[in-house]
Amino acid sequence: MLASKIFTPTLRDVPAEAEIVSHQLLLRAGFMRKSTAGVYTILPMGHRVINKIIKIVEEEMNKADGQELYLPIIQPAELWLESGRWHVYGPELFKLKDRHNRDFCLGPTHEEIITDLVKKEVSSYKQLPLLLYQIQNKYRDERRPRFGLMRSREFIMKDLYSFDRDEEGLDISYQKMFDAYTNVFKRCGLKFRPVEADSGAIGGNRSHEFVVLAGSGEAEIVYCESCDYAANVERAEAVNAGINPDANPEKMSKVATPNIKTIQEISDFLQVSPEQCLKTLVYLADGKPVAVVVRGDREVNEIKLKNKLDCLELELARDDAVLELSGVPVGSLGPVGLKGIPVYLDEEASLVVNGVTGANEVDHHLINVNYPRDYQAQLIGDFRLVGAGDKCPVCQAELSSARGIEVGQVFKLGTKYSEAMDATFVDEHGQRQYMVMGCYGIGITRTMAAAVEQNYDENGIIWPLAIAPFQVAIVPVSNKDEAQMKAAFSIYRELLKRGIEVILDDRDERAGVKFADADLIGYPLRITVGKKTVKEGTVDIRVRRDGTEMTVPLEQVEQEVMTLIERGK
Ligand SMILES: [Zn+2]
Structure with a gap:
């Protein structure tokens, strides 16, 4: 190709709206242009990169027995009502109506369409397993599209769906995809880690994310140098130990703490470490209040909490709402004698001996608070964020943390969709069974952006050879x-x-x-x-x-x- 002939409009200056490196460089180097908020035109240079990524993905999917097809982008609401997702998917679902006033959506994902197809065409165990995939535009009506291809409203994805007759079959399909994904990102020349992930809104019971390591990434992961354990912090399991397990519980007493509100203030005032303090936060789970108690040096893991509460919406209660619910201002809250709000106690916090908490009385705290002597909990569980320095749940070595960009995810769906949509087959004994499903996505345009986030210097992009234009x-x-x-x-x-x-x-x-x-x-x-x-x-x-x-x-x-x-x- 001659440079005089290729359409690559480069820019000298960094476009003002581009906040992150991949967005800036892909615009400056002439790989793409913005069409409207969160929607991009991919120019010839970008198209070459995307085609290379797609070729690698297709080769690996085909090697793993995947068969490529095209599913419609426009999906009828009826299928989403059948799966139960039309009303719960949220405002990200791009909805539209046709001239007859019928409801449709632009596909953000294709579980409904593919389950409907397979249930109509597959009836016998002899036709399974079946692995079908497509590479196509997907749509999400992001509230605030930003970061270029990282959080756009239109993007290219590969999505594969596996249909098996039982859990053992799903295990095999899942492993095939896990291996295929590992090959894809290796062949793209990217540094990445597969990590255990929360399965979120898609449902299902097991999931891994493939995270391209980059300092600017939105995803925070923890990993172990001594073994293979790696997990998204949303998912990472806490291994808890008491900080002063041999201390004797002292008698609980109340102390005056004028104008002391934050953990840092109480820690300075009483000369105790933040680990010794208990932090009480009130959340609203689908509107109902719950109090979560973690150690003063920890953060609540809202994903774990939401999963445990099995609620659709979880939000931190506003200060005035907390006052109204408990009769106590936020800075004075504590689990001892807290009225009307159930307490969810993080396991690590329950191990604190002689802890310090708010006394549920303005300008007072309690010292030498011990569980379960002084307060009770509705539930003890893992409600905190894990970070660097925590123990590996597999081998107990110290975990490290890194940031990255999620470019792929594999899910075990089980029978969630096949039960909702009645996708069955007849086994060799003549019994009707639900198909057992998995779904597996790779963000193609996102992979291009992630490659840039990982590979650049002050002069521009440094493409890995395999996906260079x-x-x-x-x-x-x-x-x-x-x-x-x-x-x-x-x-x-x-x-x-x-x-x-x-x-x-x-x-x-x-x-x-x-x-x-x-x-x-x-x-x-x-x-x-x-x-x-x-x-x-x-x-x-x-x-x-x-x-x-x-x-x-x-x-x-x-x-x-x-x-x-x-x-x-
Ligand atoms: Zn380990």
């Missing part, structure tokens, strides 16, 4: 120099002959502009053809990732490029 850029220093242009075209043709994806920057621009664009767009290898080429018969090959540069005789250029590509530079 072109592997090699040839940059002649001067377009006016006929000998240089002749040498550049000769290398260009030779590389094309060997099947290498190469772009020749034949634009009538200064060398500095061409070098800057090559760095911004992020070609893994750059070949500079200059005066030396004409005089000495050599070119410079530069590796974008680490900046190493080598001078190579013209007759060895193709071989050197092949070697670097094979090494994965």
Whole structure:
């Protein structure tokens, strides 16, 4: 491809609306343009990257016995009413009406459509297992689309659905997909981790996320260096120990604490560590109040709490609501003698000996509070966020934490959809059984953005070789120099002959502009053809990732490029 022919409008300045690196660089380097809020046009450079990711995904899905098809983007409301999701999916569901006033939605996911298809076409155990997938646009009406392709309203996804006759079959399909996903992200050249995840609104009972590691990522994960354990912090299990297990419980007493409200203030005032304090927070679960008690140095894990309460909506109660419900202002709350609000006690907090809590009385706290001597709980459980320094639930080593971007997720759905939509088959004994399902997604456009978040420097993108729009850029220093242009075209043709994806920057621009664009767009290898080429018969090959540069005789250029590509530079 000639750079003069490809439609790549690059920008000198960082667009004002772009908050994160991938958004900025994909706009600046001419990979995409905004159409409207959260909706993007993918330009030819971006299209090349996306096609490469799609090719890798398709190869791995097909290897794992997946069969590709196209499902409709427009889905009738009836199917969503049948599955029970029409009213609970929330405002992210893009709803529309046709001219006959019938309700539809733009598919954010395709469980309903595919379950409906399979239940009509599959009737015998002999037709299972079945793994069907598609790569297609998906829609989510985000309240606040931002971060470019990270949280857009239209995006490209691969979604695969597995149908098995029983749990054992699902285990096999799930493992196949887990392995296929591992291969996909390895082949894309990305650093990633599969982590245990919460299965959230989609339902089901087991799930892993594939997280591309990047400091800017929204997902926080914990992982163990000593074993394979890794989990999203939303999901990570707490391993709890008392901080002073041998201390003797002292007699509980009330102390005056004028104007002391926060954990830090009480900790300073009474000279106790935050771990010794108990923090009481009031939430509204579908409107009903619950008090959650965690240690003063911990945060409540709202996902775990929501799952335990099995509620649709969970929100922290406002200060005035807390006062109205309990008769006590927020800073003075505590579990001892708390009236009218059930207490959910984090297990770790229950182990605190001689704890400090609000006394449910303005400007007073209780010291030497011990569970269960001094207060009761409706439920003891795991309600806190796990972080770096916590113990690994598998091997007890210390966990580390990292941030990343979720690019794929695999779920065991079980019979949630097949029961709701009556998708059954007849087994070899003539018995009707529900199909056992799994679903497996990869964000294709998100993977492109995540690759940029993980691979860039101050000059631009550094594409992993496998998904770079072109592997090699040839940059002649001067377009006016006929000998240089002749040498550049000769290398260009030779590389094309060997099947290498190469772009020749034949634009009538200064060398500095061409070098800057090559760095911004992020070609893994750059070949500079200059005066030396004409005089000495050599070119410079530069590796974008680490900046190493080598001078190579013209007759060895193709071989050197092949070697670097094979090494994965
Ligand atoms: Zn471990």
